[in-house]
Amino acid sequence: MSKNLKMKDMVHIALLTAIYIIIYMISMTGFSFLGQFGHTISPGIAAFFTGAIIIFMNRKIGKMWEFTLFTLLVMGVFAMVGGGYIPWVITSVTGAVIADILASRSRETSIFLLAISWGIIHVGQAFGSIVPANFFVESFRTHWIERGMNPKDMDLQISYARGVVGLMSTVGIFILAFVGVYLGYLILRKHLERQA
Amino acid sequence: MRVNPLVAFLFNMILPIGLMFPGNHYQHYFFLSVASIILLITSKLVRLMKFAAAYGIFFGLSILADYYPNYGGQFFLIFIVYSMQFIPCLMMASLLIKDYSAGEIISSLEPLRLPKSFVVSLTILLRYIPTFRREFSYIKEAMRLRNVPYTIRRPVKSFEFFLVPQLFRCAILAEEITSAGLVKGITNPVRRSSYYDMRMGAVDYILCLILILGLVVFIWWR
Numbered sequence: 493m494s495k496n497l498k499m500k501d502m503v504h505i506a507l508l509t510a511i512y513i514i515i516y517m518i519s520m521t522g523f524s525f526l527g528q529f530g531h532t533i534s535p536g537i538a539a540f541f542t543g544a545i546i547i548f549m550n551r552k553i554g555k556m557w558e559f560t561l562f563t564l565l566v567m568g569v570f571a572m573v574g575g576g577y578i579p580w581v582i583t584s585v586t587g588a589v590i591a592d593i594l595a596s597r598s599r600e601t602s603i604f605l606l607a608i609s610w611g612i613i614h615v616g617q618a619f620g621s622i623v624p625a626n627f628f629v630e631s632f633r634t635h636w637i638e639r640g641m642n643p644k645d646m647d648l649q650i651s652y653a654r655g656v657v658g659l660m661s662t663v664g665i666f667i668l669a670f671v672g673v674y675l676g677y678l679i680l681r682k683h684l685e686r687q688a
Numbered sequence: 689m690r691v692n693p694l695v696a697f698l699f700n701m702i703l704p705i706g707l708m709f710p711g712n713h714y715q716h717y718f719f720l721s722v723a724s725i726i727l728l729i730t731s732k733l734v735r736l737m738k739f740a741a742a743y744g745i746f747f748g749l750s751i752l753a754d755y756y757p758n759y760g761g762q763f764f765l766i767f768i769v770y771s772m773q774f775i776p777c778l779m780m781a782s783l784l785i786k787d788y789s790a791g792e793i794i795s796s797l798e799p800l801r802l803p804k805s806f807v808v809s810l811t812i813l814l815r816y817i818p819t820f821r822r823e824f825s826y827i828k829e830a831m832r833l834r835n836v837p838y839t840i841r842r843p844v845k846s847f848e849f850f851l852v853p854q855l856f857r858c859a860i861l862a863e864e865i866t867s868a869g870l871v872k873g874i875t876n877p878v879r880r881s882s883y884y885d886m887r888m889g890a891v892d893y894i895l896c897l898i899l900i901l902g903l904v905v906f907i908w909w910r
Contacts, residue, residue, distance in 0.1 A: 499805065499875055504862035506809035510816040511854050541847075548855045561809065568810055679848040683856070 501553045502561065508549055509565040512542050535617040536665030539610055543669070544676030546610045547603070551684055554599030556592055559613060563588035580620025587616015607673035611666040618665045622658050689729055692892040693788050693796040695899075696780040699723065702903050703777055715906040716773065722898060723776035729891065730783065739779050746772045785818050795882035808874060812865060827853045 497505075516538040523530045523537050530537070549558055567581050591609035595601045601609075651657060703719050720743075727736040750768045784793060790811055797807050831837070831849060838846045869875075888896075 497805070499808070499869060500862055500866040502805045502809045503812055503865050503869070504858065506813040507816055507858040507861055508855070510813045510820065511851075511858065513813075514817060514820050515851075544851055544855065552859055561806075564806070565809060565813055569813065675844070678844065679852060680855075683852055 495555055497555050497557060501555060504553060505558055505561050508545050509562050512545050513569055515542050532661050533665055535614040536668035539614040539669035540672035543610060543672030544680050546606050547676050547680055550601050550606055551599055556596045558596050559588045559591045583619035584617045587613045603677050607670040610673045611669040614669040615662055615666050691726055691730055692888050693784055693793050695892050695895045696783045698896055698899055699780045700777050702899050706903050706906055709907045712906050712909055718902050719776040723779040727779055739775060743775050790815055792884045795884050796886040798880055
């Protein structure tokens with residue numbers, strides 16, 4: 493088996509990314525009642541419902557840079573609809589590269605390792621707001637207020653991303669992603685066994 | 689009249705860059721106006737009216753949410769504000785999705801010399817999102833025929849019925865799309881030729897110039 497991504501693998505990743513984005517949008521809208529807290533942990537909520545995607549991607553493709561391409565495509569789509577934010581791209585791609593190094597070497601990566609990788613990918617996404625909220629708080633606040641956010645909401649979001657609460661949000665996102673992969677495994681196990 | 693897909697791509701790349709240099713409220717109206725003009729010159733009047741109606745609804749909701757913050761309004765304000773910001777991008781995305789074939793889009797992106805694999809992946813992704821509803825309706829129909837219902841009483845099972853067919857359908861689609869692409873020589877390293885004449889015209893250049901000038905002006909005038 494070639495270790496490089498081929499055209500078929502890229503097409504497959506693109507289609508799986510489309511499903512991920514659709515579920516991400518549905519879950520973000522569905523959980524908007526959680527307000528700013530929901531916005532901060534939205535990567536974790538999306539990861540909880542899409543854990544099956546990483547298992548499926550690994551079992552069907554299982555090649556290096558699959559998660560990086562997946563993340564680049566996600567970032568590409570969000571940038572195209574006006575959601576581009578450079579720190580978010582940097583932390584997300586960094587998370588995806590780490591996840592690739594950890595879990596993209598074969599089609600038989602353990603579920604535990606995939607769960608860790610899915611957690612890292614989504615913590616990487618969450619760090620796009622958590623890192624600026626902790627280290628560049630003023631420019632982060634000004635940036636999003638000028639982009640249309642309400643100052644009160646922005647302060648609330650920053651409070652969920654800073655200090656101990658920020659740490660708890662990060663841990664929460666990781667746990668949601670981790671559990672999401674096991675939920676995905678519960679759903680996919682018999683189907684993949686039947687295919688094998 | 690049609691505009692080159694590159695104009696729509698450029699628009700959707702420039703708008704987020706513009707949003708990264710905020711500070712001028714006219715910026716949003718500039719992009720909204722340019723997107724409306726593009727829909728007008730491509731004779732998409734009905735679509736423009738639909739977007740105008742959607743914008744009007746979101747605008748009204750944003751005022752309501754601001755007036756009644758204690759009734760849950762603030763919770764939805766981010767969603768509403770974001771939706772309003774995205775409308776010009778969605779207007780351009782509607783052109784890319786509804787009015788151009790995948791072949792036309794790939795041909796129009798050829799001069800940019802982007803990695804072919806990334807262009808193909810992004811094009812497929814953009815084309816698949818709007819077909820999701822149709823794919824989902826096929827799955828629902830198949831489930832109805834087998835008398836398998838979605839029910840809130842069995843959430844994990846219902847979620848499985850929603851997700852698993854989509855994933856396996858993706859695997860089949862990936863095979864089909866790749867086969868079609870291989871037949872058309874998508875992996876051939878030589879420069880791709882095309883049936884479609886996707887050269888930029890005078891109007892396309894003027895629109896690009898307006899967009900780039902607008903971006904420069906709004907970066908400086910903050």
